[in-house]
Amino acid sequence: MTIHVKSESATPANDWDRRGLPAWTYHSQALLDLELDRILLRHWQIVGHVNDVPKPGDYISFDLGPERAFVLRQQDGSLRAFHNLCRHRGSRIVTKESGHCKNALVCPFHGWVYNFDGTLRGAARPDSFADLDKHKFGLKPVELEIWMGFIFIRFKPGSQASVAETLAPYAAEMGSHLPETMVPTGKIWNGEIPVNWKSVRDVDNEGYHVAMAHPALQDLYGYTYRDTVYGPRLRVSKGTYKEGAGRMWSVRNYVKASTPHPALPEERRKLWAYYGIFPNAVFITTPETVQFYQELPIDVGRSIIRGMIYRYPEESRQQKLARYLSYRIDRATYEEDTQLAIWSNESMKSSAFDSFHLSDHERFLRAHHDDLRRLLPIMRLDEPPPAERMADVNAALQAEED
Ligand code: FES
Ligand SMILES: [Fe+2]
Incomplete structure (x- = not known):
């Protein structure tokens, strides 16, 4: 091990x-x-493998220090990573280490709803928010790269090259x-x-x-x-x-x-x-x-x-x-x-x-x-x-x- x-x-x-x-x-x-x-x-961190999240709506969450992220399988089969943080008051969006969401992401605090691509579908009781610009309140994306079937994310930009370049000597x-x-x-x-x-x-x-x-x-x-x-x-x-x-x-x-x-x-x-x-x-x-x-x-x-x-x-x-x-x-x-x-x-x-x-x-x-x-x-x-x-x-x- x-x-x-x-x-x-x-x-x-x-x-x-x-x-x-x-x-x-x-x-x-x-x-x-x-x-x-x-x-x-x-630095790039391994979150898991593409086959840990085989179906649209499957997710894995990943916490590191002050940061929280999750990786979500999209309807079109691609993967995206987001900060696991509601744009209303910061609740976690997904609450388990891994799981499945149906159709949309619903914040467990007040019920804001996000689409799988991170865009805000709607706030709960939208009449209570004057002029809420939904385009400004999507989930924040996190950098993601897949290498050899493994999912990597990086919270902050750094001097490190892509995963593929960094690990190229291991590839063969x-x-x-x-x-x-x-x-x-x-x-x-x-x-x-x-x-x-x-x-x-x-x-x-x-x-x-x-x-x-x-x-x-x-x-x-x-x-x-x-x-x-x-x-x-x-x-x-x-x-x-x-x-x-x-x-x-x-x-x-x-x-x-x-x-x-x-x-x-x-x-x-x-x-x-x-x-x-x-x-x-x-x-x-x-x-x-x-x-x-x-x-x-x-x-x-x-x-x-x-x-x-x-x-x-x-x-x-x-x-x-x-x-x-x-x-x-x-x-x-x-x-x-x-x-x-x-x-x-x-x-x-x-x-x-x-x-x-x-x-x-x-x-x-x-x-x-x-x-x-x-x-x-x-x-x-x-x-x-x-x-x-x-x-x-x-x-x-x-x-x-x-
Ligand atoms: S913190 Fe997410 S809806 Fe309020
Ligand atoms: Fe040892």
């Missing part, structure tokens, strides 16, 4: 800074506000799994984890812990584990299982049951691959599935982890069994990582915590932190500035660098 990456360079070296981000960056509300505004809301490998044809194995899941969002990725971004912390993954492919840089902020980790692998029940039976899709090229027929999506998500491919998951901050010390596994529409019993067993392996890994992320995150508040001291096998973790620091140079400081000066000090540091 997680991205596990070894060192960016195979060559051990002592000429790099083995510290990670300073501890204060994991419990500063003022910094989280900046992270949201400058990083998370300006991801595309060989035919992800656009896949269907969800259930409803998009989510769970709360009591850590800062960065702690989730810190655990994900290195493979140094796999041998110790993840017996099932180690059993499956630990000895073949490799990592590769595909481009700026594009880091991929891969492991290939061998026939006969599996001291553990779930691994042994997964290897026996695994039935790759006939279209998969030879080199991917036993491969589990993890494609990092900066700053907070990952795609995982296995011979039977493609999945995504992401971490989204709720507040400085709590995050949502959210994701879904997708399968081929026609699935044999054998593939279904393999998928079930891979889920068991993933689930165990997820629980192990959750505990590790909690312990690591807690330590950031302890007087005994100095800093990370990273192994050569944790170079990807450091590289991820460097990417964050390039966007928010304030994270280079060992001590935080006063909260009210956070944005100004960051701007001054940014100006020095430009």
Whole structure:
């Protein structure tokens, strides 16, 4: 369930800074506000897959920091994204994580009605609004892009290119799994984890812990584990299982049951691959599935982890069994990582915590932190500035660098 990456360079070296981000960056509300505004809301976020919303009127909602959105299947089959915010007094328009609307969107507060394309059909008791110009009160659109069947949205414009351009180095490998044809194995899941969002990725971004912390993954492919840089902020980790692998029940039976899709090229027929999506998500491919998951901050010390596994529409019993067993392996890994992320995150508040001291096998973790620091140079400081000066000090540091 997680991205596990070894060192960016195979060559051990002592000429790099083995510290990670300073501890204060994991419990500063003022910094989280900046992270949201400058990083998370300006990067493409995965909402789900086109087959999560197959019929006109189907929707998925997506919250991030102060922003709320939903993606709605239109009558003509296209998809649109809107801020989930009524233009009357700001109520949510759709209220569930996913669902279906018939014919129109009706605000649950006072009953304003919107068309699927976001235009205002009418206010409740329109006589009480003198000269209401309906054209000025449509739902506000949110940028949307579909890549390989996955729906991405972006709340704020940023320097990031389109999803297709950003993830182009992944396209051939991801595309060989035919992800656009896949269907969800259930409803998009989510769970709360009591850590800062960065702690989730810190655990994900290195493979140094796999041998110790993840017996099932180690059993499956630990000895073949490799990592590769595909481009700026594009880091991929891969492991290939061998026939006969599996001291553990779930691994042994997964290897026996695994039935790759006939279209998969030879080199991917036993491969589990993890494609990092900066700053907070990952795609995982296995011979039977493609999945995504992401971490989204709720507040400085709590995050949502959210994701879904997708399968081929026609699935044999054998593939279904393999998928079930891979889920068991993933689930165990997820629980192990959750505990590790909690312990690591807690330590950031302890007087005994100095800093990370990273192994050569944790170079990807450091590289991820460097990417964050390039966007928010304030994270280079060992001590935080006063909260009210956070944005100004960051701007001054940014100006020095430009
Ligand atoms: S807030 Fe939507 S109708 Fe009043
Ligand atoms: Fe892990």
